Amino acid sequence: MTDLKLPALSPNTKITQDFSTTQIEVLYSRPSIRGRKIFGDVVPYGKIWRTGANAVTRIKTSEDLEIAGHEVKAGEYALYTIPGEHSWEVILNTGIGNWGTGGYSHEGDVARFNVTPQQAAHPYKVFTIDITDITFNTCSIELMWENVKIVIPVHAHNEAHINENVDRVFNDDKAPYYQIATYYLEKNQHTDRAKAAIDKALALQPTAFYMWHTKAKIEKLLGSKYEAIAAANRSTTLAAGTPYEEAYKRQNELLIADLDS
């Protein structure tokens, strides 16, 4: 009823992370060490933990994901853990409205797996959840507190689905050809398709210096040395007079030097 605002002991955090073609949201409260011993004491071993403070930590995904080898459907889940000295159990559960460990029910489990705790590179005073090592279809959810780090591998199994979608739109004039080219170039897969896509993109925007640089990279990957050099030079020429002149000149030169060696 009053509007007295006081700093929280374990302030709330919300992380919203785009990942692959989905979005992961983490909602949690962050307790601090404050001179205490945490694991094996404040947070006892072998007992279920809300993996944070106050309300149970929640993780939400907008698409199906594989989390530590377990298929997890799109949805929001409570993240429980059972810390241990040598092994942690990680539990994703449907009881998202729970406060602390009250209300936890085994029947709500959607995934349960063990993770070997690692030594954190430095001590974490405040309990921290981080989504890191993000690639096109993998990332890690890290839990860190005191000297402990728990790494949960996440995998988006959407490559086949993306390929199908690219097939579906490829002959559509409005397909995002440049993005398709970049995607396959960076994945180092379907490089012929990357080349077809960048050529279509360039047909639509023949003066885009950054597209010519991408073409140079694709041609290089395909072993077409002369095409790569021509595209790199074209990129440098077209970038002249833009704020990106210097940067593209250098990158194109590096690419050509790499081809010559």
Next chain:
Amino acid sequence: MKHFFLSVLFIVSAIVVNAQSQLKLPPLSPNAKISQDFSTSSIDISYSRPSMRGRKIFGDIIPYGKPWRTGANAPTKIKIGEEMEIGGQKVKAGEYTLYTVPGRSEWEVILTTGNGALPADGYPRDLDVARFNIKPSYFEGDCQTFTMLITDITFTSCKLEIVWERTKVVIPIVARNAEHIEENIDKTLNHPAQLPYFQAASYYFESDRKLDLANTYVDKAIEQDPKAFYIWYLKARIEKKLGNNEEAVAAAKKSMELAKGTPNEGEYMHNNGKLIEEINRTKQRRQVND
């Protein structure tokens, strides 16, 4: 400044959903948002996260001595809910763009009100709200994906860590609000206005007694907490019971307006809407009878 390699590429590849073809592709530098409660307000960070992908980062992809958007794609934004001291400099509540100028032995950190577009001829200092230098520290183990992290949170201080490759830059943040908090505690504990008027009003209303007193008390409760949608709903019900239809409708509308965006929005829209509808119905009936 001229050295923004990949910036155009990043911008374009960030557009992962093409409206025409509905093709969703994984972004190279996905967006992230952090909303962190801190002290008596909050810090919001929104940024894009490029990855190393086998490249050398600092001194190469991100050259030393040139301003960097401190991320990828759109410039990194930091929003603070109240005045804070960032890197030793006072910064007012608001949203700012974060720039850094990475260096081998020193980084320059810039907070600016600029919208982030860097002009080719250099960085406009007149929009700065803070500018300070920080010595980078060594980060053990390659940090593959560019990361911003708020850490070491106490009641009045925290740190903003910027980590990529083997470099970590730690920006100290202090909320100079201890005095303000103490004032508020004092005011709250010693202010006679904090009497339980809402409960008293609710009691008389629910027991259908002393409705005039209920109305006096609900007004005092509103004075204490003018934004509490649930108090305005009680006021609407009391006024209705007293036959003050206009006042009842006004209070109900106020309650609906204030409930917007809260978890109780649906419930209060429904209840207040019903109350207004009932009043309108009685009015119509009266008109028919007249």
